[in-house]
Amino acid sequence: MRRYILGFVCLLCFSIFSIAQEHGHEQPTAEPHGDSGCGEPEHGEFNPGETAFHHISDQNIYSIGPFHLPLPCFLYAPDKGWSVFSSGRFHADAHGNGHMAVDGYVLVEGMVRRIMDAGFPAAEVEVGHHPYLQKAKGADGKEKEIPFVCYNSQLYQTEAKSTADGGLFGGGITSFYDFSITKNVVSMMLILALFAWMFISIANAYKKRDGMAPKGVQSFIEPIFLFIQDEVAKPFLGHMWEKYLPFLMSLFFFILGLNLFGQIPFLGGSNVTGNLAITMVLAIITFLVVNFNGNKHYWEHILWMPGVPAWVKTILTPVEILGVFIKPLTLMLRLFANITAGHMVVVIFVGLIFLFGKSGENAGASYGTAVGSTLLTLFMMSIELLVAFIQAFVFTILTASYIGAATEEAHH
Amino acid sequence: MFGSITAIGMGLAVIGAGIGIGQIGGKAMEAIARQPEAVGDIRANMILMAALVEGAALIAIVVAFLSNAA
Numbered sequence: 488m489r490r491y492i493l494g495f496v497c498l499l500c501f502s503i504f505s506i507a508q509e510h511g512h513e514q515p516t517a518e519p520h521g522d523s524g525c526g527e528p529e530h531g532e533f534n535p536g537e538t539a540f541h542h543i544s545d546q547n548i549y550s551i552g553p554f555h556l557p558l559p560c561f562l563y564a565p566d567k568g569w570s571v572f573s574s575g576r577f578h579a580d581a582h583g584n585g586h587m588a589v590d591g592y593v594l595v596e597g598m599v600r601r602i603m604d605a606g607f608p609a610a611e612v613e614v615g616h617h618p619y620l621q622k623a624k625g626a627d628g629k630e631k632e633i634p635f636v637c638y639n640s641q642l643y644q645t646e647a648k649s650t651a652d653g654g655l656f657g658g659g660i661t662s663f664y665d666f667s668i669t670k671n672v673v674s675m676m677l678i679l680a681l682f683a684w685m686f687i688s689i690a691n692a693y694k695k696r697d698g699m700a701p702k703g704v705q706s707f708i709e710p711i712f713l714f715i716q717d718e719v720a721k722p723f724l725g726h727m728w729e730k731y732l733p734f735l736m737s738l739f740f741f742i743l744g745l746n747l748f749g750q751i752p753f754l755g756g757s758n759v760t761g762n763l764a765i766t767m768v769l770a771i772i773t774f775l776v777v778n779f780n781g782n783k784h785y786w787e788h789i790l791w792m793p794g795v796p797a798w799v800k801t802i803l804t805p806v807e808i809l810g811v812f813i814k815p816l817t818l819m820l821r822l823f824a825n826i827t828a829g830h831m832v833v834v835i836f837v838g839l840i841f842l843f844g845k846s847g848e849n850a851g852a853s854y855g856t857a858v859g860s861t862l863l864t865l866f867m868m869s870i871e872l873l874v875a876f877i878q879a880f881v882f883t884i885l886t887a888s889y890i891g892a893a894t895e896e897a898h899h
Numbered sequence: 900m901f902g903s904i905t906a907i908g909m910g911l912a913v914i915g916a917g918i919g920i921g922q923i924g925g926k927a928m929e930a931i932a933r934q935p936e937a938v939g940d941i942r943a944n945m946i947l948m949a950a951l952v953e954g955a956a957l958i959a960i961v962v963a964f965l966s967n968a969a
Contacts, residue, residue: 718943817954824957881950888947 535838539831541583543758545650546597546670547574548583551755555579558673560599562592564663574599574667576611588614588636592663593645595634597670600645601663602636607643614638618645650764671765674757678744686740715739719884723891731890734776738769739883746826746875750868760878761826763819770819773886778811781893814889818882825878829871836860836867908963916956923948 549556557575564570570590577585583597589611591602595618618634619642635642649665668676685704692705701709720728720735745759759765787793789807792800839860844853927945931938 718939813954813958817957820957820961821950821953824960877946881946884943884947885950 533838533841535835535842538838539834541596542756542834543761543827543830544596544598545758545762546583547594547599547665547667548577548579548597549670549673549755550581550583550597552753553581555583558670559668560592561666561668562590562599562601562663563666564601566662567591584618586614588612588638593618593636595636595645595648598648599665599667600634600648601661602643603646603662604643607638612638670755670757671759671762674748674755674759675745675765678741678748678759682740682744712736715880715883719880719887723884723887724894725891727894731776731887735883735887738773738886739879742769742822742882743875743879746879747872749826749830750871750875752868756830758826758830760822761830763823766819766823769822769882770815773818773889774812774815776886777814777889777893780890782896784895785893814885818885822878822882825874829867829874832867833864833871836864905963909960912956912959912963915959916952919952919955920949923952 547558547560549558557573560570560572560574562570567590570592572589574585574594576587576589577594578587579585579594579597583594585594588602588607591607591609592599593602593614594600615637618636620632621635621642633647634645636645637643646661646663649661649663685708689705689708692702696702696705700706715736716728716732720732724731742760748754749756749758749760789811790804792803792807795803837860840853840856843856844850923945927941930941934941
């Protein structure tokens, strides 16, 4: 057993170091071709924080190691309608920067952006290999570093990426809408297909093997299912547990599956449950389920708390109404923050190699840090495995407790 | 320096949540030592309480983020 663990650690060390070397060699040999006349883009210092954000954000290509799988892009701009094409037409490099522009869209760090200048040609044109980071005013009027692309020796500003998280992490509402099947959507579809197949076969097994001991994947899922049913649904929901069990189970297994899928190394590391838009949708569903099922008793306690003096009610009612919205808000943020933090820490530990090894210049330091950061990464990932289960459980148990509080019968 | 005030705010939020979760964890350990047969119930309630304390810290962190962005 110990030999296998040692072998696995060595393999991981080696693969992390080979990635480190790949990155290290890239920089001195940058721009061998595809220079469109805007000069050498500036290479700043290696920034682990930015690298981590780049790696955990959603992307329009699916990168597994050196392979970049193109994904379909569905882009809609109100002023020019739909653009539907494969992201392979951007000809992305290892960093996810496409060196072709299609229909006025470019790919910067794996995400589609639109070029703001109306004079930019709509056809497929070459835009050089690297985006150029320059300080400029964004759509919101604030000055920050914005990627520009180079075409015919002229720089064109790109718009922010189109995301639904309200611009909290660099995206925002833009002049175009990105409905593409991104990396996160592909991961979600894969997990849904896997779970549909798994649960249908388990359900059939229960029908066929009625009264017999569970077998195969059935015996792996049964204790987890029973745990959620007996520890979460029954204590919190009382006699109504059967009505909400399908919802709780869907939540739990959806979150757990995607948490675990994001943990698999070298498989794109998709960060689905660490995406604010996805946790927001989950929280909104919970919000709707809780409030549509809330009984008179629940609303009375929010709007006009019985048994307290009237002047206290004037303070209590606004607080309670805020509470209705804060509950799903914290659900959304908790899952997002925990999963994102886990992914970021792993990427930053790997980033330490580039930081201490000065992006490959100092080979000795790279080797040394590679060993250390591999061990740290292994440690972090085993904690993340625990967090994947805990966060799925916490989301489910809190949902159950909110539903339980909203549907409880009056007993005083 | 980038977002240094934000970092202080996030650090303060984490201190509060850390004290809270530490209290919950410590008391849960004491409770388990006193009544090992109730370990299942105590653990579930401990996680639930820790999640609720975490919620307060998360709101503080988001406010710190937003004030940095605005």
